[in-house]
Amino acid sequence: MNDRLPHEKGFHVSWDQLHRDARALAWRLQGRGPEDGNWRAVVAITRGGMAPAMIVSRELDIRTVDTISVKSYHSGGGKEDMRREAQVIKSPDAEMMGDGEGILIVDDLVDTGKTLELVRKLYPKAHFACVYAKPEGEKQTDTFITGVSQDTWIFFPWDMALQYVEPYRGRD
Ligand SMILES: O=P(O)(O)OC[C@H]1O[C@H](OP(=O)(O)OP(=O)(O)O)[C@H](O)[C@@H]1O
Numbered sequence: 001m002n003d004r005l006p007h008e009k010g011f012h013v014s015w016d017q018l019h020r021d022a023r024a025l026a027w028r029l030q031g032r033g034p035e036d037g038n039w040r041a042v043v044a045i046t047r048g049g050m051a052p053a054m055i056v057s058r059e060l061d062i063r064t065v066d067t068i069s070v071k072s073y074h075s076g077g078g079k080e081d082m083r084r085e086a087q088v089i090k091s092p093d094a095e096m097m098g099d100g101e102g103i104l105i106v107d108d109l110v111d112t113g114k115t116l117e118l119v120r121k122l123y124p125k126a127h128f129a130c131v132y133a134k135p136e137g138e139k140q141t142d143t144f145i146t147g148v149s150q151d152t153w154i155f156f157p158w159d160m161a162l163q164y165v166e167p168y169r170g171r172d
């Protein structure tokens with residue numbers, strides 16, 4: 001949702017950039033799992049974590065991939081005390097997950113950290129990996145690739161389209 005304004009800056013991520021950054025994440029995670037360096041499974045936090053999780057699981061040759069779906073919503077009365085809450089609406093396989101040991105949980109980004117905070121409570125021993133991280137939520141991740149300032153909104157390739165842009169001299 002783009003309603004957590006103000007976001008003074010925009011960081012526009014192309015497919016190519018996302019692919020490079022998700023590969024960098026895989027590189028960083030390689031050999032760091034608890035069982036001889038291996039991870040048991042990759043779990044994507046849907047929906048944004050799915051593309052990065054696909055790339056990470058491909059690079060690390062992990063065939064067991066599951067998802068957890070977290071829905072965020074606003075609660076509270078007036079605009080001032082609006083709080084962002086998160087709720088799990090689809091869980092991964094409970095037997096496979098256990099307490100999260102050996103599981104790599106992947107998301108595209110961490111912002112306030114609410115999403116990861118919730119998932120971490122459920123799987124405290126899992127490893128939490130994000131491609132992008134803002135300062136407020138950074139402590140919720142174990143590994144991330146690129147830090148982005150809190151007042152920046154990250155635009156992902158699945159939310160964008162190529163479009164015509166007026167030449168500089170054509171604008172008023
Ligand atoms: O750190 P937080 O403040 O919790 O924000 C981070 C979460 O917000 C976005 O997902 P969103 O809930 O918008 O859903 P989506 O992945 O389906 O787009 C993003 O993909 C992260 O999962």
Ligand SMILES: Nc1nc2[nH]cnc2c(=O)[nH]1
Binds near residue numbers: 111155
């Ligand atoms: N696309 C996108 N989703 C978010 N959810 C929380 N923060 C962000 C952000 O910066 N970009």
Ligand SMILES: [Mg+2]
Binds near residue numbers: 045046047048049107
């Ligand atoms: Mg998400």
